[in-house]
Amino acid sequence: MTTAVDRVDAEARRIAAGVHDMYDAFLARDQERFDSHLSRSATMWESHFDHLYTMRELDEFRDRREDAGERPVLETMRAEILAIDVWGDTALVRYLLITAEAGQEAETTRVTEVLRLEGGRWLIVHHHAQLRDRPEGPTPVRGSAG
Structure with missing residues (x-):
């Protein structure tokens, strides 16, 4: 028998x-594959x-960046997913995004995303990312699937 908790855990794994x-x-x-994870109504900070x-x-930003040859080569x-919560057809995911260009130190960005279940797929409807100027310390993990 599948319980509500099992469903949430399965959805959290799909989101991760x-x-x-x-x-x-x-x-x-x-x-194209990257954008397939974004709702066309998505907003971004x-x-x-x-x-x-x-x-x-x-x-438009991507076009300007590509035209200028400024897309980062990572x-x-x-x-590093810290937490995922699912409420029906809405979900919230929080994670650290670790990026580094060749030969450079890694940067850490804190990311929070809101997702909606649309047509059977979890799509990002809002993305918020803030570059950190110092490394993250230990973070308690709850409700996560990674």
């Missing part, structure tokens, strides 16, 4: 797998954005 696949797609320069971005603005990009 989606987060990892999204960053694998970034490293593979597969923008990033440390380097000057305001809340829509998907249209994100696409050697490392991994999500």
